[in-house]
Amino acid sequence: MRAEREPVVAIDGPAGAGKGTVARLLAERLGYRLLDTGAMYRAIALSVMRAGVDPDDAQALARHLDRIDVSLDDGRVRLNGEDVSGVIRTQEVGQLTSTLSMQSIVRDKVTPFQRRAASPGGVVIEGRDTGTVVCPDAEVKFYLTASLDTRARRRYLEVTAQGASVSYDQVRLEVAARDAQDANRAVAPLRRADDAVEVDTTRLSVDEVVERMLQIVGERRCCTR
Numbered sequence: 001m002r003a004e005r006e007p008v009v010a011i012d013g014p015a016g017a018g019k020g021t022v023a024r025l026l027a028e029r030l031g032y033r034l035l036d037t038g039a040m041y042r043a044i045a046l047s048v049m050r051a052g053v054d055p056d057d058a059q060a061l062a063r064h065l066d067r068i069d070v071s072l073d074d075g076r077v078r079l080n081g082e083d084v085s086g087v088i089r090t091q092e093v094g095q096l097t098s099t100l101s102m103q104s105i106v107r108d109k110v111t112p113f114q115r116r117a118a119s120p121g122g123v124v125i126e127g128r129d130t131g132t133v134v135c136p137d138a139e140v141k142f143y144l145t146a147s148l149d150t151r152a153r154r155r156y157l158e159v160t161a162q163g164a165s166v167s168y169d170q171v172r173l174e175v176a177a178r179d180a181q182d183a184n185r186a187v188a189p190l191r192r193a194d195d196a197v198e199v200d201t202t203r204l205s206v207d208e209v210v211e212r213m214l215q216i217v218g219e220r221r222c223c224t225r
């Protein structure tokens with residue numbers, strides 16, 4: 001029988017559904033560790049970009065992956081020891097990340113690390129496949145959604161606040177393209193786990209989403225102890 005542990009809370013959903021923000025707040029409120037799996041994929045994309053590796057050249061990509069080390073600790077993501085948490089948040093890195101994360105050699109590099117990091121429990125893990133592939137036995141699973149316009153508006157506000165000069169229409173197109181790419185890929189596509197609770201954040205404030213999720217975690221927690 002499995003030893004009792006604090007729950008693993010897995011949060012998946014498309015870009016802009018609010019996963020990053022609510023995962024961080026939920027982890028703070030619960031006193032759990034936060035695992036941002038997208039940050040690991042982004043760090044890989046950054047290193048591929050910096051090294052000028054052709055993402056379609058499978059052999060070059062495999063050689064490059066062998067040479068790099070990506071880790072997550074204290075909410076910071078490190079690439080060969082360098083804290084890259086800030087520089088991975090650009091549209092350019094996001095776009096390449098979506099392409100690279102379709103490849104199984106890339107996923108095979110980070111999935112075991114994420115699984116090990118989540119296994120003791122007491123963790124909020126956030127991404128696209130955390131409830132389906134990384135932690136299929138997570139005690140609590142959420143699938144966050146929001147309308148395309150809402151998600152595009154959130155992304156637009158986020159990137160323009162960082163100083164990027166893009167139009168709303170451009171961001172909307174990019175979000176839609178990323179949705180299609182993440183959902184239609186052959187390996188670990190974005191999908192709601194059968195046992196995930198779906199939360200549509202279109203008309204909810206961040207606080208409302210977090211409160212709703214806390215309530216569900218509380219209910220599950222008392223039943224698994």
Ligand code: DC
Pocket residue numbers: 015037038039041042094097098099101102126127128129130178182
């Ligand atoms: O959540 P994010 O925007 O940081 O994710 C960046 C990209 O990484 C996104 O296009 C999908 C991919 N990703 C993934 O394939 N699997 C995960 N568990 C997390 C992110």
